[in-house]
Amino acid sequence: MIKYIRVQKGQLFSCCIMIMFFGLLIFSGLNTAVFAEEIEDFPEIRREIELVDEAFKEQGLKPPRHHAYPFGGHNSTVRRIVAEYRDTARGITAGINFPPYNFENLHTVAVFENSNMEELKRWVDKVQLFSKGLLIFYTHAVLPEDLYLYDVTPEKLEEILDYAVDSGVKITTLDRAFEIKDEPRIVFTFDDGFDTDYYTVLPMFAERALLGTSYINTGKLGEEDMLTWDQVKEMIDIGWDIQCHSHTHPNLRDLVEN
């Protein structure tokens, strides 16, 4: 009987050792895989960012400090590489995802033609409750007709803009948002560099003595319906915030995963 129990214990012991051994093997395998992904470089992502910097410098401008991911696409590798070049990067739902700013209620909210206006207004109401609140509204072209799904009409943009103005919350640019301490703030951002930023949005904001932020694709400037460098420079001169949305607008996450 005693001998039997000893055998059982012995088996149990070697079984534990085996489990630990294989566990370690699997764990180190997984770790190596994660580590390999972390250290692997993706020159196409770097190129997208570096081309933007070069284009800005060619125009005699300082390279942008902020980035918005095209299609919102990012993962840990994309974030790590972009963070080498930029102070912040913006997704399309969760707000700025690095560095870990201590901003409460940090959200990015789409202002599209089919967005629910009451919901948009509720975001403005909500951000006021947080002394470090940062609310980022984003959209694309601002057009009266022939809109794509991700665009908005001037009327709708104006409605949420005026609601934000009437709320008394500070409306600022992304670049300046990080300099403000202990006061809620709202930033309106416009992706892709459509020329409606210049023709429609800029005057709408100027009428209210406000400024906004455009995330541009330097490789697309001058194309049909897109901003030109002359327009961009004029916007910068009056205080408009021009930031980076990549050079050619690829989904940076696809450059890692495919």
Ligand SMILES: [Zn+2]
């Ligand atoms: Zn975009």
